[in-house]
Amino acid sequence: MTGVDWHPAKETLTLVAQRYQTALAAYLQSGEAELLAEAYETARLALEAEVPLPDFGLMHFAGLRDSLLPAGSSGACLERAEDFFLEGVAVYDMALRGYVSGMAALRKEIAERRRVEEELRDITFELARQRDELDREVRKRTNEIRLRAQELESKNRQLVQANQDQSNFTYALSHDLKTPINTLYCFLGVLLEDFQADLKPEAQELITDLIGTAQRMRQLVDDVLDYSNVVGHQFTPERVDLQQMVQQILKDMDALAASAQAEIHVGALPAVMGSPFQIRVLLTNLLSNALTYGSEGPRAEVRIEGVPAETAGKVRLSVSDSGPGIPEDMQDRIFELFKRLHRYEQCPGSGIGLALCKRVAEAHGTVLQVVSEAGKGAAFSVDLDLEENQDE
The missing domain is CATH 1.10.1240.30 (KaiA/RbsU domain)
Known part of the structure; x- marks a missing residue:
């Protein structure tokens, strides 16, 4: 048993x-x-x-x-x-x-x-400890982020105010400079016209040089005013018909295109969202540069086109020329204020145009890019938002 x-x-x-x-x-x-x-x-x-x-x-x-x-x-x-x-x-x-x-x-x-109960008690205690520690850390980080956000908001307000003050100051200064420069330009012209017969050739040459200097100063003041307007310009994105805008700009540049004997190719350009004023400034400067510096031979070849950007919902607006190109070590410098690749005697200009274009690109949440090789021309491009619901 x-x-x-x-x-x-x-x-x-x-x-x-x-x-x-x-x-x-x-x-x-x-x-x-x-x-x-x-x-x-x-x-x-x-x-x-x-x-x-x-x-x-x-x-x-x-x-x-x-x-x-x-x-x-x-x-x-x-x-x-x-x-x-x-x-x-x-x-x-x-x-x-x-x-x-x-x-x-x-x-x-x-x-x-x-x-098991002892392990659960130990785990519960450890979880409670970690939760309390995490809560303290979260409160600490939240407070730090809040303080940082307040600091950034304060600095942003100061920066916005500083930009506005700078824009207002630049505008006022440029406007005040323009009047005496115009007066000087007119007086020099009258002096040369009315007293040319009584002036020695050296004096005539000196007055002619002064008139040229006054003309450059007038252009510089106008460019500074344009830059000031762009810097201080706040905008709500609007529909911009690039095809129509380019045609209007090229019509205004008939004389410049004719003097450059330019061959201009305009590709398909879509409608985008942005500031009509700033995009016009961008295109005007890029096209003007392309026509001015766009050829080493007798004829300039300029191409304006829009191609799909790498980012969905954007178009890459490109302006290219057949000019001498930009040396690689100079491709960053050209976007700085008053920085020029040529002497004024070679090509007139103030050195503000590309700086303006750079600010326009930044205001639209993008960057102005340049691709160039010596002797193979230059291509400037920006990525812009396509018109909302354009495909509908």
């Missing part, structure tokens, strides 16, 4: 059996109540040695046989009593085994549950 895995070591079982049978025989002979205590001690020893209940019963019956049956008796009745006892006690034995294994499993489950 019992499993092999439930039997204790043979030596332990023998010792327990000898002790029990000796104590039982002593009690049967004397009947002294004090000897019953040995039954308790032996049973406790058997439990510690994990002796199964049926084996413990067999120890009892073996002791009875030795003490009560005469030598040579069959002992059949006692054997039947043993069988009967074993059948009955087997039920208890199996129940006790299930209880023991169930209690062991339950203790294991309880220990595992306690371990």
Whole structure:
């Protein structure tokens, strides 16, 4: 009835059996109540040695046989009593085994549950600590960002005000300069016209040079005024028909195109969104430069076109020429104020035009790019937003 895995070591079982049978025989002979205590001690020893209940019963019956049956008796009745006892006690034995294994499993489950609960408590504590630390860090970063945003907003207001003040100052200064320059230009012209016969050739040449200088100053003041207007110009994007605008600009430049004997190619140009005033300034300067510097030979070749930009929703507006090109080490300098590649005597100009174009590009969220090689002309381009819902 019992499993092999439930039997204790043979030596332990023998010792327990000898002790029990000796104590039982002593009690049967004397009947002294004090000897019953040995039954308790032996049973406790058997439990510690994990002796199964049926084996413990067999120890009892073996002791009875030795003490009560005469030598040579069959002992059949006692054997039947043993069988009967074993059948009955087997039920208890199996129940006790299930209880023991169930209690062991339950203790294991309880220990595992306690371990998991402790881990959960530790994890919960760590998560709470990390959450509090994260909250502190978020509050700290939020406060830093808020302070930084306030600082940037303040600096932006100061910058906007400074730009506006600079624009107003430049406009006022240029406007105030224009009047005396015009007066000087007119007086020099009158002087040369009315007193030319009385002037020596050297004086006539000097006055002619002064008239040229006054003319350059007038042009410079006009260019500075244009730059001031662009810098201070705030706009809401509007629809700009590039095809129509280019035709109008080229019509205004008929004389310049004729003197350059220019061959002008105008490709397909879409409508874009931007400032009509600023885009006109951009195209006027780029086309004027292309016609002025666009050829090393007798004829200038200028091309204006719009091609898809790398960014979706934008068009790349390009103005190219067949001129001498721009040296690579000079391609950044040409966008600075008053920086020129040629002397005034070679090509008139103030050195403001490309700086204006650069500011227009920046105001439209893009950059003015130049691609050029010596002897292969130059191409200037900007990426502009296509007209909203143009495909609908």
